[in-house]
Amino acid sequence: xxxxxxxxxxxxxxxxxxxxxxxxxxxxxxxxxxxxxxxxxxxxxxxxxxxxxxxxxxxxxxxxxxxxxxxxxxxxxxxxxxxxxxxxxxxxxxxxxxxxxxxxxxxxxxxxxxxxxxxxxxxxxxxxxxxxxxxxxxxxxxxxxxxxxxxxxxxxxxxxxxxxxxxxxxxxxxxxxxxxxxxxxxxxxxxxxxxxxxxxxxxxxxxxxxxxxxxxxxxxxxxxxxxxxxxxxxxxxxxxxxxxxxxxxxxxxxxxxxxxxxxxxxxx
Amino acid sequence: xxxxxxxxxxxxxxxxxxxxxxxxxxxxxxxxxxxxxxxxxxxxxxxxxxxxxxxxxxxxxxxxxxxxxxxxxxxxxxxxxxxxxxxxxxxxxxxxxxxxxxxxxxxxxxxxxxxxxxxxxxxxxxxxxxxxxxxxxxxxxxxxxxxxxxxxxxxxxxxxxxxxxxxxxxxxxxxxxxxxxxxxxxxxxxxxxxxxxxxxxxxxxxxxxxxxxxxxxxxxxxxxxxxxxxxxxxxxxxxxxxxxxxxxxxxxxxxxxxxxxxxxxxxxxxxxxxxxxxxxxxxxxxxxxxxxxx
Numbered sequence: 001x002x003x004x005x006x007x008x009x010x011x012x013x014x015x016x017x018x019x020x021x022x023x024x025x026x027x028x029x030x031x032x033x034x035x036x037x038x039x040x041x042x043x044x045x046x047x048x049x050x051x052x053x054x055x056x057x058x059x060x061x062x063x064x065x066x067x068x069x070x071x072x073x074x075x076x077x078x079x080x081x082x083x084x085x086x087x088x089x090x091x092x093x094x095x096x097x098x099x100x101x102x103x104x105x106x107x108x109x110x111x112x113x114x115x116x117x118x119x120x121x122x123x124x125x126x127x128x129x130x131x132x133x134x135x136x137x138x139x140x141x142x143x144x145x146x147x148x149x150x151x152x153x154x155x156x157x158x159x160x161x162x163x164x165x166x167x168x169x170x171x172x173x174x175x176x177x178x179x180x181x182x183x184x185x186x187x188x189x190x191x192x193x194x195x196x197x198x199x200x201x202x203x204x205x206x207x208x209x210x211x212x213x214x215x216x217x218x219x220x221x222x223x224x225x226x227x228x229x230x231x232x233x234x235x236x237x238x239x240x241x242x243x244x245x246x247x248x249x250x251x252x253x254x255x256x257x258x259x260x261x262x263x264x265x266x267x268x
Numbered sequence: 269x270x271x272x273x274x275x276x277x278x279x280x281x282x283x284x285x286x287x288x289x290x291x292x293x294x295x296x297x298x299x300x301x302x303x304x305x306x307x308x309x310x311x312x313x314x315x316x317x318x319x320x321x322x323x324x325x326x327x328x329x330x331x332x333x334x335x336x337x338x339x340x341x342x343x344x345x346x347x348x349x350x351x352x353x354x355x356x357x358x359x360x361x362x363x364x365x366x367x368x369x370x371x372x373x374x375x376x377x378x379x380x381x382x383x384x385x386x387x388x389x390x391x392x393x394x395x396x397x398x399x400x401x402x403x404x405x406x407x408x409x410x411x412x413x414x415x416x417x418x419x420x421x422x423x424x425x426x427x428x429x430x431x432x433x434x435x436x437x438x439x440x441x442x443x444x445x446x447x448x449x450x451x452x453x454x455x456x457x458x459x460x461x462x463x464x465x466x467x468x469x470x471x472x473x474x475x476x477x478x479x480x481x482x483x484x485x486x487x488x489x490x491x492x493x494x495x496x497x498x499x500x501x502x503x504x505x506x507x508x509x510x511x512x513x514x515x516x517x518x519x520x521x522x523x524x525x526x527x528x529x530x531x532x533x534x535x536x537x538x539x540x541x542x543x544x545x546x547x548x549x550x551x552x553x554x555x556x557x558x559x560x561x562x
Contacts, residue, residue, distance in 0.1 A: 009369035023399035079285040110500025117296030243395040
């Protein structure tokens, strides 16, 4: 083939990866900068990590975010799996079109609209029912569950479609009850997709700023909301340290998942 | 009897998420739609009811009229569309060759390359945008490097420009372009290209007549996946853009939180949704087509 092509493709690839990773590496380097001024190198130091770990506000926000992410990811996985089962295995039922429309719309809905509409719902509910009395953990969890379950549904749905249906049919022929087929055969087989969906929902929840800003109330600051309020004023060294911690944690997690995935695929 | 237990179980499986979505997805939109016909008042909640206690109709089109007459809103919608379109073009220019190169790499390397594309996606979106602030500041990494190299005498204004918004958008949405394009290119049979070349087509012609048409579904999906969310983007124009980069997501946010004009914010949202309906329908038809061909 054309000899120039690989050179061109290689340089684009190198440029692309540099574009993706240079900003992250730069943040990590500057997190060890002793100077309070983010632009001047003042020598190596780990003081910002120390300050970060003693910052009550940051720790509280991180704990709130983790709790919301865990609960909403779990709810989203349960609902998303139910919807995927209904859409793929139940054939035609009344309201199927509306269900599949409602479940895919959040994927493309601008966050500002999702946030605004849910807040207006919560305000109306509070006016007529007195619930939710205050906005925070509960309302953010509901909002995150709603938009994350769309992602879980898509992932589980594609796994269900790719799955060999003959195992379920064989169990049915042997007289197995439908509910037992789901728990003994279907769910174990789609478990990897459910785990992937849970992880994605967890990450999306931890990531969300805009929707949480709408549906949260006073005192309910998630970690992204706290970071945003600091970052608005410019580059700060303790956020560099926080970013570095998150980058390292995520990279380690993804690398581990990749390694296990590779081991699993070479064994089978 | 067993049949009825089965049916009951299926009903619950459908009904539970159904109720959740009706309550927390569909109902909120109807409320937004309703409030977009109210008048703002000072109070809690800060809008008038659209129907009074005697059942009289109080709905007003004032908010929509205001959106049409005040130039700010029209310009913001236009600016959002233009910015999203520009970012989509740059994503494609960078993303297509990258996806192509990854699809042509060996199988082991390919997985590693893909992992490196997805990895930044798992790191907080906000922190990735923030990383660019450190690079593009007046005395940030880029300016310091250029000054040190003697290429410029004075720091360039990078932050708070349209360029910064484009960079932020391309950076954040690049994986959404690469992954669908890669998915179509990976399925592409390389023998077709080889055959075309054997028959005397030059590489450009082989690309134009074979690779590009076959990759088009992935390209369209990737473009829509970048374009649609970029229109309503709030964080990137807020952090990286200048005061004149009034994208509609930011206008909606400010209308709601700064001016506390909930009805107007709702009207802005409804018009934004109407604008998005066309590309979203396009995207859903595209994925439906994909299912058929698979």
